[in-house]
Amino acid sequence: MKHDLRVIKTQESLRHALLELLKVKPLEDISIAELCRLAQINRGTFYSHYKNVHQVFKHYLEVIVEDFRRAYEEPYIKTRFKIENMNADMIQIFHHVKKYQDFYQIVFDHRIPMMYYYLLFDSVRTFIEESLVKNQIDKEEGTLEDYLLSYQTNAILGLLIEWHRKDYQTNAEELNKQLITIISLNSPFRN
Amino acid sequence: MKHDLRVIKTQESLRHALLELLKVKPLEDISIAELCRLAQINRGTFYSHYKNVHQVFKHYLEVIVEDFRRAYEEPYIKTRFKIENMNADMIQIFHHVKKYQDFYQIVFDHRIPMMYYYLLFDSVRTFIEESLVKNQIDKEEGTLEDYLLSYQTNAILGLLIEWHRKDYQTNAEELNKQLITIISLNSPFRN
DNA sequence: AATTTTATTGAACATGTGTACATTAAAATT
DNA sequence: AATTTTAATGTACACATGTTCAATAAAATT
Numbered sequence: 402m403k404h405d406l407r408v409i410k411t412q413e414s415l416r417h418a419l420l421e422l423l424k425v426k427p428l429e430d431i432s433i434a435e436l437c438r439l440a441q442i443n444r445g446t447f448y449s450h451y452k453n454v455h456q457v458f459k460h461y462l463e464v465i466v467e468d469f470r471r472a473y474e475e476p477y478i479k480t481r482f483k484i485e486n487m488n489a490d491m492i493q494i495f496h497h498v499k500k501y502q503d504f505y506q507i508v509f510d511h512r513i514p515m516m517y518y519y520l521l522f523d524s525v526r527t528f529i530e531e532s533l534v535k536n537q538i539d540k541e542e543g544t545l546e547d548y549l550l551s552y553q554t555n556a557i558l559g560l561l562i563e564w565h566r567k568d569y570q571t572n573a574e575e576l577n578k579q580l581i582t583i584i585s586l587n588s589p590f591r592n
Numbered sequence: 593m594k595h596d597l598r599v600i601k602t603q604e605s606l607r608h609a610l611l612e613l614l615k616v617k618p619l620e621d622i623s624i625a626e627l628c629r630l631a632q633i634n635r636g637t638f639y640s641h642y643k644n645v646h647q648v649f650k651h652y653l654e655v656i657v658e659d660f661r662r663a664y665e666e667p668y669i670k671t672r673f674k675i676e677n678m679n680a681d682m683i684q685i686f687h688h689v690k691k692y693q694d695f696y697q698i699v700f701d702h703r704i705p706m707m708y709y710y711l712l713f714d715s716v717r718t719f720i721e722e723s724l725v726k727n728q729i730d731k732e733e734g735t736l737e738d739y740l741l742s743y744q745t746n747a748i749l750g751l752l753i754e755w756h757r758k759d760y761q762t763n764a765e766e767l768n769k770q771l772i773t774i775i776s777l778n779s780p781f782r783n
Numbered sequence: 784a785a786t787t788t789t790a791t792t793g794a795a796c797a798t799g800t801g802t803a804c805a806t807t808a809a810a811a812t813t
Numbered sequence: 814a815a816t817t818t819t820a821a822t823g824t825a826c827a828c829a830t831g832t833t834c835a836a837t838a839a840a841a842t843t
Contacts, residue, residue, distance in 0.1 A: 513706055514706075515701065515705075545770055548754050549774055553750070555750025557743075563743075567738070571735060
């Protein structure tokens, strides 16, 4: 049974232990053995739930990425998908990232596998795709559409990479303004 | 001495052995021990040259990224930095990536650390920055400039991510056309 | 050619990885 | 409450990691 109490207890112990260790050392330096010792879980048991430490971290990130989606969505909903009416203080993604800065610092770390980046990428890309449909913009032919979407998606993530490199020093409001400026001189989906 | 013949021999053996192993298994599955066995290098010696297998691979990637730069530069030089005059068959980056597809498949793999992506990112970003200077476009104020550059840079890399996901099926000429289409509806540095 | 310098080797050690399997114990089912 | 199911444990094994250090051998220097 999937909802076996023992399974839940084991996984929660491991996840909790991971958060504890992350207070002390970077994700890449946390071994399975150490995690299991702290969680008081047999190392063999670990492997029947996760393949590596990253799989444990991924659980947290999935929740956060879901929240990212909400943050991204907000101005679209407020403007009823009329992007022209969007203004800087409606943008929530940078506030969201700032809120979970500890996690995003891990995601953008140069030692961390691309999988987290792709998790974020997919989430943003799917939303942009959906918002185009809702905005009733004519879809281009299939392949161009795909490339255009990935181009746009990754451009947004480029801002986050730059923010990361600036150690999240730029404040979120400032970034909101910059994004508005950029997409106004640079709106690929304008009619 | 840095040019000690023994050092050169050791490093070349390791690099050569890595290429051999890459024909057989993915980078993430290659252990230091295995690499050293094949290269006939003592494992202790490995650590006095490299920290991990990625550092060995990085050597190759640096050469390739330098070639990427040349590919990126080509249309700018041909048009003497007048982007308006650029046309699809001048673009060389996709041909370049196709040529080194085996390597880019590794770079964009979800298990691989972000470091390679950043290596590419930095190279592209630096070139875009330089090309703006040569194109004598007024620089914006410092911070916006940084974010705009990273936005643009990552947008380009978004195309490569999409290509990777399509298993490099789209042909390079097609991609050239798509890029021209995208940047024509979407040129942030237009005057 | 003799000497000095230093890269490489080999061995050892503590720890981590991934897997296997019989045993135990805790949950679900009857 | 008794029984069945199965998750978790403990142990073992082969191999990998990262580090240390004395011994060796191959370079560079004289």
